[in-house]
Amino acid sequence: MGGPAGNTHRLLTVVKSGSIQDVKASPGDKVHVWPHLLAAEFTAALFITAFTLVFSLFINAPLLELANHNETPNPSKAPWYFLGLQELLTMFDPMIAGVTIPGVALILLAFAPYIDRNTSLRPEDRKFAISIQTIHLMFWAVLVIIGSFFRGQGFNFTYPWDTGLHGIFHL
Amino acid sequence: MANTLESPKAKPPLPQRLQNAQQQAADWMQDSQFWTSVFRPGSIFRKGYTDSPRNRSYVIMNSVLYHLHPVKVKRHAVKVSYTLCLGGLSFFLFILLTITGIFLMFFYRPTDTAAWADIESLHTQVAFGLLVRNMHRWAAHLMVITVFLHMARVFYHGAYKAPREFNWVVGVMLLQLTLLLAFTGYLLPWDQLALWAVTVGTNMMGFTPVFGEQVRFVLLGGQQIGAETLLRWYVLHVLMLPFVIVIFMAIHFWRVRKDGGISGPL
Numbered sequence: 001m002g003g004p005a006g007n008t009h010r011l012l013t014v015v016k017s018g019s020i021q022d023v024k025a026s027p028g029d030k031v032h033v034w035p036h037l038l039a040a041e042f043t044a045a046l047f048i049t050a051f052t053l054v055f056s057l058f059i060n061a062p063l064l065e066l067a068n069h070n071e072t073p074n075p076s077k078a079p080w081y082f083l084g085l086q087e088l089l090t091m092f093d094p095m096i097a098g099v100t101i102p103g104v105a106l107i108l109l110a111f112a113p114y115i116d117r118n119t120s121l122r123p124e125d126r127k128f129a130i131s132i133q134t135i136h137l138m139f140w141a142v143l144v145i146i147g148s149f150f151r152g153q154g155f156n157f158t159y160p161w162d163t164g165l166h167g168i169f170h171l
Numbered sequence: 172m173a174n175t176l177e178s179p180k181a182k183p184p185l186p187q188r189l190q191n192a193q194q195q196a197a198d199w200m201q202d203s204q205f206w207t208s209v210f211r212p213g214s215i216f217r218k219g220y221t222d223s224p225r226n227r228s229y230v231i232m233n234s235v236l237y238h239l240h241p242v243k244v245k246r247h248a249v250k251v252s253y254t255l256c257l258g259g260l261s262f263f264l265f266i267l268l269t270i271t272g273i274f275l276m277f278f279y280r281p282t283d284t285a286a287w288a289d290i291e292s293l294h295t296q297v298a299f300g301l302l303v304r305n306m307h308r309w310a311a312h313l314m315v316i317t318v319f320l321h322m323a324r325v326f327y328h329g330a331y332k333a334p335r336e337f338n339w340v341v342g343v344m345l346l347q348l349t350l351l352l353a354f355t356g357y358l359l360p361w362d363q364l365a366l367w368a369v370t371v372g373t374n375m376m377g378f379t380p381v382f383g384e385q386v387r388f389v390l391l392g393g394q395q396i397g398a399e400t401l402l403r404w405y406v407l408h409v410l411m412l413p414f415v416i417v418i419f420m421a422i423h424f425w426r427v428r429k430d431g432g433i434s435g436p437l
């Protein structure tokens with residue numbers, strides 16, 4: 001609108017770009033997924049396939065005798081990733097070893113992000129979280145190693161050099 | 172001297188003519204409606220693909236890969252030293268396990284009378300049977316290890332913190348599903364190792380208070396491991412658990428993107 005005398009608007013002065021436009025100070029350091037990420041992923045896929053293939057060329061999966069309910073092998077071991085639990089069973093009551101400990105561990109693990117209220121990512125600020133998780137992971141790792149390598153007849157303690165590779169891996 | 176029309180006598184040498192013919196055939200292919208309908212603009216298989224920033228974006232944006240990856244990621248996200256590729260490797264191992272597992276399914280019957288003998292003849296009668304079985308078995312062990320290490324790497328980077336809390340929870344589900352897949356597969360060869368490892372494993376389950384015995388009964392299909400257990404675990408192993416884990420993986424990957432790509436450097 002405006003009268004015949006002139007416009008009601010006028011062009012004012014030079015405006016600095018940052019004040020009316022959202023100009024990012026730094027556009028962020030980004031790279032194209034193709035080829036950078038895809039090439040890395042492809043290489044990783046090739047590598048893991050080649051590794052599995054070569055490993056499988058030299059080492060066969062075990063196949064023992066036909067399953068037999070009347071003949072219990074000694075020792076009887078769970079798959080290695082459950083040997084931590086089996087190890088706990090030698091120390092505690094089944095309720096504690098088979099249910100309470102793994103149950104509590106899993107729940108704490110799942111809810112870790114809601115328990116850990118510290119927002120810092122720097123290791124210096126996270127000493128407690130890092131220590132507790134390292135102890136936790138080592139706890140299972142050590143139990144699995146003991147169960148795998150240091151348990152022989154009757155699940156009694158033994159040394160791997162006494163048991164031998166055959167006893168451990170059924171090769 | 173490529174122009175044969177102006178000097179018909181001077182035919183180019185044979186290799187040259189072969190090359191021209193090949194070029195013509197390739198052009199014809201790439202111009203065809205079929206080809207252009209398969210490969211969308213920006214595909215590296217389309218005619219005239221050049222390596223430009225625009226085309227690099229199109230490679231992702233105009234292909235099925237867009238379901239998995241954004242066009243660009245933070246520079247540090249492609250550093251192998253950050254993720255150690257462990258999440259990706261877990262996923263590739265899952266794919267390798269699916270492929271080798273489908274192969275094995277052609278030769279395996281989940282019954283107490285046939286299972287063991289089928290594995291045995293896989294070793295001796297089937298071309299590459301032993302090799303593929305080995306790969307399936309070792310890849311399974313490897314996947315348990317990579318998933319565990321992936322979890323450790325995520326933890327030490329603090330990558331479970333906001334806004335990624337929920338993806339960590341999804342991850343813990345994935346860890347459990349991975350273990351269950353490995354465990355259900357363990358029974359299938361139906362040898363002494365399988366039977367007794369699973370006996371030990373499922374006895375532990377019976378200790379769960381209140382409904383432990385019932386859960387064990389449903390999983391075994393009886394009081395002890397038998398033909399019913401084999402069939403149940405087979406279905407769990409080849410169909411149900413893979414189906415469930417794929418859904419969780421889809422959510423996991425989708426959340427990695429929605430949470431702003433992988434977490435920043437320390």
Ligand code: HEM
Pocket residue numbers: 254256257258259261262318321322325328330331335338339340341342343345346349420423427432433434435
């Ligand atoms: C089948 C198992 C799994 C697969 C295939 C998988 C795959 C992936 C992939 C491909 C990524 C992208 C970054 C990377 O490679 O590190 C990722 C990120 C992530 N994963 Fe997993 N994962 C699995 C299990 C887990 C587990 C067990 C946890 C934790 C308990 C977890 C928690 C996370 C979190 C929080 C991120 C985001 C990390 C970041 O932003 O730096 N995932 N996962």
